[in-house]
Amino acid sequence: MVESTTPVRWLLRLLAIGYVFMLVAWPVGLLVQHTFADGLTTLTATLTDPGVVGALRLTALVTFWAVLINLVFGVTISMLLVRYEFPGKRLLSALIDVPLSVSPVVVGLALLLAYNGRDGWFGPTLEAHGIRLVFDLPAMVMATCFVALPLVIREVVPVLTEIGDDQEQAARSLGASAPQTFWRITLPSIRWAVVYGVVLSLARAVGEFGAVKIVSGNFTGRTQTATLVVEQQYQNFQQDAAYATSFLLILVSVACLVVVALLRPGRH
Amino acid sequence: MSIDVQHITKRFGDFVALDDVSVTIPSGGLTALLGPSGGGKSTLLRVIAGLESADAGSVHIEGTDATRLAPQKRNVGFVFQHYAVFKHLTVARNVAFGLEVRKVPRAQVRQKVHELLELVHLSQFADRMPSQLSGGQRQRMALARALAVEPSVLLLDEPFGALDAKVRKELRDWLRRLHDEVHVTTVFVTHDQEEALEVADEIVVVNGGRVEQVGTPDELYDAPANDFVMGFLGEVTSLGGRVLRPHDVELETGPGRDAAREAIVTRVLRIGFETRVLAETVQGEQVTVVMTRTHARTLELVEGMTVWLSAAPGAVSVAAPTGAAGGSDERDPAVPLAV
Ligand SMILES: Nc1ncnc2c1ncn2[C@@H]1O[C@H](COP(=O)(O)OP(=O)(O)OP(=O)(O)O)[C@@H](O)[C@H]1O
Ligand SMILES: [Mg+2]
Numbered sequence: 245m246v247e248s249t250t251p252v253r254w255l256l257r258l259l260a261i262g263y264v265f266m267l268v269a270w271p272v273g274l275l276v277q278h279t280f281a282d283g284l285t286t287l288t289a290t291l292t293d294p295g296v297v298g299a300l301r302l303t304a305l306v307t308f309w310a311v312l313i314n315l316v317f318g319v320t321i322s323m324l325l326v327r328y329e330f331p332g333k334r335l336l337s338a339l340i341d342v343p344l345s346v347s348p349v350v351v352g353l354a355l356l357l358a359y360n361g362r363d364g365w366f367g368p369t370l371e372a373h374g375i376r377l378v379f380d381l382p383a384m385v386m387a388t389c390f391v392a393l394p395l396v397i398r399e400v401v402p403v404l405t406e407i408g409d410d411q412e413q414a415a416r417s418l419g420a421s422a423p424q425t426f427w428r429i430t431l432p433s434i435r436w437a438v439v440y441g442v443v444l445s446l447a448r449a450v451g452e453f454g455a456v457k458i459v460s461g462n463f464t465g466r467t468q469t470a471t472l473v474v475e476q477q478y479q480n481f482q483q484d485a486a487y488a489t490s491f492l493l494i495l496v497s498v499a500c501l502v503v504v505a506l507l508r509p510g511r512h
Numbered sequence: 513m514s515i516d517v518q519h520i521t522k523r524f525g526d527f528v529a530l531d532d533v534s535v536t537i538p539s540g541g542l543t544a545l546l547g548p549s550g551g552g553k554s555t556l557l558r559v560i561a562g563l564e565s566a567d568a569g570s571v572h573i574e575g576t577d578a579t580r581l582a583p584q585k586r587n588v589g590f591v592f593q594h595y596a597v598f599k600h601l602t603v604a605r606n607v608a609f610g611l612e613v614r615k616v617p618r619a620q621v622r623q624k625v626h627e628l629l630e631l632v633h634l635s636q637f638a639d640r641m642p643s644q645l646s647g648g649q650r651q652r653m654a655l656a657r658a659l660a661v662e663p664s665v666l667l668l669d670e671p672f673g674a675l676d677a678k679v680r681k682e683l684r685d686w687l688r689r690l691h692d693e694v695h696v697t698t699v700f701v702t703h704d705q706e707e708a709l710e711v712a713d714e715i716v717v718v719n720g721g722r723v724e725q726v727g728t729p730d731e732l733y734d735a736p737a738n739d740f741v742m743g744f745l746g747e748v749t750s751l752g753g754r755v756l757r758p759h760d761v762e763l764e765t766g767p768g769r770d771a772a773r774e775a776i777v778t779r780v781l782r783i784g785f786e787t788r789v790l791a792e793t794v795q796g797e798q799v800t801v802v803m804t805r806t807h808a809r810t811l812e813l814v815e816g817m818t819v820w821l822s823a824a825p826g827a828v829s830v831a832a833p834t835g836a837a838g839g840s841d842e843r844d845p846a847v848p849l850a851v
Contacts, residue, residue, distance in 0.1 A: 410596035413563050414654075416583045417590040418610035419661055428613070432600045 272494065278484070279491040290488035295465055299473040300492065306381065306456070306469060307449040310388035314445050317389075318396025319438060323430070325397070326404040327412075343393045351390050352458030355383060379461035384469070387455035392448045396441035403437040404430075440507055447500040450493060514539035514697040515560060515665055520569035522555055522721075529555045530566070531721040537665075537699055537714075539574075542691045544712035545701045548744070552721045553701040554593070557667050560699070561590045574664045589658030589696075591668040595650045597642040603653050604629065604638040610661035628656040631690070648679045659694065668700035672707070684711055705745050709733070717741050739830050749800040750832045751793075751821055758802040760827035763789060764820045765811055772820035775799060780813050789813060791821060 279287060290296050324330075325337055343351065358364050360378045361371035370377060377383045411433065415425040431438070453471040460467035464476065470493055477486040515537040522530040529552045537543050545553045558564040560571055562583035570579045578586050598606050604625050605612075611621045629635045632652040642650055651671060658666060671687065672680040688711050691698055702708050708715050709729045717724040717732065717740075725737040736742035739755045749758045752773060764772065775791040787808035789801040799821055813819075823829060 410592055410594060411598055413583075414590065414592060414596040414598070414657075415609065415613075417561055417563065417586075417588060418613065418657065419584045419587075420609070420613040421584060424613050428609070429598060 275487055275490055275494070278487040281484075286484045286488045287491070290485050290492075293485070295468075296470075296473055296485070296489055298465060299468050299470045299489075302381075302468065303450060303470040306384050306388055307446060309381075309385045310392060310449045311442055311445050313385070313389050314392050314396055315438070315442055318393070318441060318445075319400060319431075319434075322397050322400040322404055323426075326401055327409060340394050340397055343391050348387075348391055348452065348454030348456075349458060352387055352455035355387055355390065355455070355459050359383060359386070378459055379463070379467060381467075383459035384456050384467065387459045388449045388452050391452055391455055392445040395444040395448060396438065399437045399441035399444070400434055403434050407433050436507060440504065443500050443503050443507075447497055450496050514541075514574055515699070516570075516572040517556070517560065518570045518572075520556070520559055520566045520571070522552075522559060522564065522566050528721050530559065533569070533718075533721070533723055535716055535723055535726060537697065537716075539697050540695050541697060541713040542688070542711060543697075543699045543714045543716060544708035545699060545716050545718055546705060546708040546744070547703060547718035547724075549703055551703075551719045553703070553718050554669050556718060557590075557669055557699065557701055560665075561588045561667050562586050563590070587661070587664050589661060589663035589666040591651070591654045591658050591666070591671055593670040593673050593701075595642075595647075595654045595674075597650055597654060599642055601642075602638070603634060603640050603642065603645070606642065606653055607656045607660050609657060614661070624660060628660055631659075631693075632656045647675050648683055651675070651683065655690075659696070663696065665697045665699065668698065670701050670703070673702075680707075687711060709745070717744065719744075734828055736828070736830060739833050742828075742830050747800070747802075750797060751799050751823060752795075752797070753832050754823065754829040755832050756823055756827050756829035758788065758800040760824045760829070761799060761801040762822050762824045763791075763801050763803065763811065763813075764822075765817075767820050769820075769822050772822040773797075775819055775821050777813055777815055777817045777819055780808070780815060782808075787813075789819075791819060793821065 321336075321340070325333065356378055359367050361367045361376065367377060375382075377386070411429050412425050415429045416422075420428065451471060452469075453475070456469055457472055457475075460469070460472070462468060462472055462476075468476070470489060474486050474489045474493070477483075477489065517533060517535050517537075520530050520533045521528070533552075533556060545556060547553050555564060559566045560573075562571075562578065562581060562585075566579070570577060572578060573586055573588065583590075598609065601609070607625045607628055608621050611624060616624075625638075626635070629638055632655060634649060634652055634656065637645060637649065637653075642653065645653065655668075655671070668687075672683050675683065684707055687700075700712075709732075712729060714726065714728055715732055716726050719740055725732060725741045727735075732741060733745055736745065739748070742748055742755055747758055748755050749761065750756075751761055752771070767774070773793045773795065775793040775797075777789055777791050779790040781788045781790075782805060785805055786802055787805050789803070789808070791799050791801065793799060801821065
């Protein structure tokens, strides 16, 4: 730690607080203020609007599946990356970070291209059997999984690396099978990292906009998630409703932040 | 024979960690794998346990071919150098682990855990977390955990390596007593020759991925197979092309015996009850001689004095390595020096 004089320290502190305030606290605060500008009327009106309720339900559904799939694959891929040697491991590791650097819009377009019903590998076949990927729930879940892919893995990998495989080897030598070792030893050791990764994925999934907008087709009342509804409300000059819906999304984020904050001490 | 290792070779990339190793370990004994760091002791132990698969060779445990058997099917208890305790389980649950995965009835598990904790003197710590134990207690817990599944062989990788000298000594004696009580075939790794000589019934000296010698502590000490074994088990010096122990060099102030070599005393060090004399022979050999303080006093040794050095009658010696690079290629069985 560099020793600095008191005025410098105060200046730095002021700068940091000012920056975060101007960028985050003030805008979000305004949004909350607008939501409650005329008491609870806007909020109740929004919450009783079947369009909004449907969108929230769809968001919950997409989030549930995306987080669940991401959890299973995230933990599996983490185990693979840390515990096994195989050709192409570094490539896989690099690919996992792609969602962090690629714009969600691009992700949406790519998925649309690959899985649409007219060309692509399985789109037409599945379509012929009445199963639709694109412009429906499956593609929305896929897009959300894509953007949230690194979140579980990047949490779990360092913890797995740190704990090493000593305990797993001990379990094996004591007679535990591979699944027993995973459930009884590995998973309990990484549980906080997993929970942390899930919470981050959850927040990311709830807030996803660009990728979902493209692959869902944005059909009102059918494939519109909460974020898409906010945009539509805003464009239709229903600012109040847009603010109120945004407020609900903020509540979810805050809940996630609270969970993370509560977990942090447990992460050492 | 309880463990029979035949022609085991293990490579890590280009590096040969075990080079055609064959060794048989008798039932019910306490055997030490002794050797310098990086010699392949842990690798050999891990191959026996199935935690590492060998590139060639076979492993038989209690007569069954275990070469292709998964570690959990070998009925081997393994105690790791750094304990490998299950951090999220209490001491009792750690010990119970092997029984729980075998679906042993609950009451029976409780009974067995109780007995084992008694055996390793950890009864009052049953409900603690491993992080609340000292290093020695953790190691004893790991031992109890390994014993819980009633293994046919118990493998310990530097069981006391991470502990301070005093605790090490205590645990070492305790392990010996425990072994006499439980009688399970036990193999432990150590790079401390004192530990091996004191505790083991039999010692396997491993160096550079090869077995240098197998024998009882006395056999190793009295008839080392080569200069490496001799040097690893205690201090050595060389005199007239032979390697021998410094206390086996006789120093006289006048020319007496035929084989005695003339030398000049270069240093006299008094360390506790013994005196070490460094001398250089006329042939240019540096020789260390160790004698009692009293003996040194009667000889009235001073630096620069001319003395005559010879091997004591019946002294154990081996041929000195010829080349500079370790010289372990020269295999020359120990012979008492002709005097
Ligand atoms: N997983 C591995 N990958 C590559 N090399 C390895 C691996 N494990 C061991 N080695 C190498 O094999 C050699 C023997 O290692 P081993 O752990 O058996 O030595 P050791 O005799 O137990 O030494 P120590 O007393 O330091 O524990 C060492 O040179 C080590 O670098
Ligand atoms: Mg080792």
